[in-house]
Each structure stands twice: as structure tokens, then as C-alpha cells.
Amino acid sequence: MKIAFIGGGNMGEVIISAILAKGLSTPADIRVSDIKDERRQHLKQAYAVSVAGDNRAVAAEGEVVVLAVKPQNLTEVMAELNGQLKPGQLVLSIIAGARIDTLCRGLSHNAVVRAMPNTPAKIGQGVSVWTATAEVTGPQKARAGSILGAMGGEFYVADEKYLDMATAVSGSGPAYIFLFVEALVEAAVKIGLPQDMASELVMQTLLGSGGYLQKSGRAPAELRRMVTSPGGTTAEAIARFEQGGFKELVLGAVVAAYEKAQKLGG
Numbered sequence: 508m509k510i511a512f513i514g515g516g517n518m519g520e521v522i523i524s525a526i527l528a529k530g531l532s533t534p535a536d537i538r539v540s541d542i543k544d545e546r547r548q549h550l551k552q553a554y555a556v557s558v559a560g561d562n563r564a565v566a567a568e569g570e571v572v573v574l575a576v577k578p579q580n581l582t583e584v585m586a587e588l589n590g591q592l593k594p595g596q597l598v599l600s601i602i603a604g605a606r607i608d609t610l611c612r613g614l615s616h617n618a619v620v621r622a623m624p625n626t627p628a629k630i631g632q633g634v635s636v637w638t639a640t641a642e643v644t645g646p647q648k649a650r651a652g653s654i655l656g657a658m659g660g661e662f663y664v665a666d667e668k669y670l671d672m673a674t675a676v677s678g679s680g681p682a683y684i685f686l687f688v689e690a691l692v693e694a695a696v697k698i699g700l701p702q703d704m705a706s707e708l709v710m711q712t713l714l715g716s717g718g719y720l721q722k723s724g725r726a727p728a729e730l731r732r733m734v735t736s737p738g739g740t741t742a743e744a745i746a747r748f749e750q751g752g753f754k755e756l757v758l759g760a761v762v763a764a765y766e767k768a769q770k771l772g773g
């Protein structure tokens with residue numbers, strides 16, 4: 508599959524690397540346009556893909572045109588590509604907050620997929636939520652699904668409204684988990700554990716708990732109750748989390764992210 512990338516920064520590189528690792532395209536089928544020569548040289552050397560500084564020329568050659576610039580650069584990119592894309596080309600945008608309607612109007616093109624990946628995509632463990640316009644054909648949807656699936660899990664949704672919700676949950680979610688890990692390590696050090704040991708214990712607890720949750724097939728609340736004996740140490744800690752309004756705090760944070768995502772989308 509011939510893929511053109513407009514923007515070869517962090518996420519562009521993650522997708523290129525995943526596509527090549529899964530054999531969805533060969534380096535000869537991937538063209539990348541980036542404003543920065545340094546990025547172009549890096550991608551050429553690391554993945555043997557062809558690179559250029561001309562968005563229009565690169566976009567013309569993709570069966571799939573991936574938009575991977577930052578939101579603040581979208582307007583200039585759309586102005587350049589407006590009216591340039593052929594009906595059979597599929598646009599796949601990963602730009603946070605960029606609505607399908609904005610993309611279709613800005614590009615004068617109707618076959619558009621909008622996706623929200625997340626950072627664990629860098630190790631093939633991401634999750635992407637995506638939607639497509641009615642003009643996207645079945646084979647194009649399959650292509651979009653395979654590109655996003657190369658970076659981990661992928662969820663197609665028929666309604667774009669779920670994209671802003673997913674942004675607040677899976678898009679920003681890794682940062683919430685990192686914050687909790689950070690807090691747990693700091694607490695571990697405060698009660699007297701050496702830093703290295705605290706980091707390792709928390710890391711293994713995170714990985715082990717995630718893997719156990721996934722493999723056990725049980726609900727998190729059930730697993731939590733199983734490790735919480737009445738009158739025990741875990742019960743003491745959970746009671747403090749509850750007194751502090753832990754679940755309400757998480758809800759407030761997710762709602763704040765969701766509202767921000769809606770606002771950014773206009």
C-alpha cells in the first residue's frame with residue numbers, strides 16, 4: 508500500500524515504524540514530507556523511506572495520505588492540499604481535535620478517517636479509536652484499520668462524538684497512569700524505601716496488575732475485593748483513597764479533559 512505522510516515527527520515515525528514492522532508497506536511505498544530537513548534525513552536513514560519537503564508532491568502519491576502535523580499547522584497544510592487530492596485517495600488524520608467536517612471542508616475531500624491513537628503505540632501497545640466518513644469504502648476502512656492496528660488495538664466507532672471521549676480516556680490516559688506511578692514511587696520513598704527499589708516495585712506492580720487484570724477475565728472491582736481482607740493493610744489504604752474522594756477526582760479529571768477536547772475541536 509502506498510502511504511504518504513504529511514509530517515514526519517514523533518507520531519509519524521511511530522506509524523512508519525509499525526507499518527514496516529508488520530509488512531503492510533515496503534520502504535519504497537512510503538513517502539514522507541516534513542518541513543524539517545533534520546527529520547527528513549533521520550527518517551530516510553532509519554527506515555529507507557523516500558522524503559521530500561513538498562507536501563503536495565508527496566500527498567499526490569499516497570493511496571493513503573496520513574496527516575501527522577501538530578494541530579497548529581493544520582490550517583497551512585489544508586490550504587496547500589485543498590483540491591489536490593483525487594477521489595480514490597484516503598486521508599487518515601491523527602491530529603488531535605481536528606474534526607472530520609473541518610478536514611473535509613479544508614481539503615475539499617470527502618474520504619476521511621479521523622483517529623485518536625495514544626503513546627503506547629510507540630511499543631506496539633497503543634489503542635486507537637477511529638471513525639470514517641460515509642465516502643470511505645470498505646477496502647479503505649480495512650486499510651485504515653490495519654495501519655492503526657499495527658500500533659496496537661483499534662476501535663472503529665460510527666459516531667465521531669466518541670473521539671473526544673476517547674481523547675479524555677485513552678488519549679490522555681497514559682499520563683494519568685504515569686501520574687499515579689509517580690505518586691506511588693514518591694510515597695514509597697517517603698516511607699523509607701530506597702529510590703531504585705521503590706521504582707522497581709511500583710513498575711512490577713503496575714505490569715503484574717495490568718497483566719493479571721487482562722488474563723484473569725475478572726472485573727477490577729472483584730480483583731480489588733479479593734486482595735482486600737477486612738481489617739487488613741489494603742483495606743486501610745483503600746479507605747483513605749475513598750475518604751479523599753478518589754473516584755470523584757478521577758471523574759472530575761476525565762470530564763475536564765473531555766470538555767477541553769470538545770472546546771479544542773470548536
Ligand SMILES: NC(=O)c1ccc[n+]([C@@H]2O[C@H](COP(=O)([O-])OP(=O)(O)OC[C@H]3O[C@@H](n4cnc5c(N)ncnc54)[C@H](OP(=O)(O)O)[C@@H]3O)[C@@H](O)[C@H]2O)c1
Nearest residue numbers: 514516517518541542575576577578580601602603624626
Ligand atoms: N504524540 C502523541 O502521543 C499523539 C497522540 C495522538 C495524536 N497525536 C497527534 O499527532 C500529531 C503529530 O504529533 P507529533 O507528536 O508527532 O508532533 P511533531 O513531533 O511535532 O511532528 C510534526 C512534524 O510535522 C512538521 N511540520 C510542521 N509544519 C509542517 C508543514 N506545514 N508541513 C509538513 N510538516 C510540517 C513538524 O516540524 P516542526 O517541528 O518544525 O514544526 C514536525 O516535524 C498531532 O496533531 C497530535 O495531536 C499525537
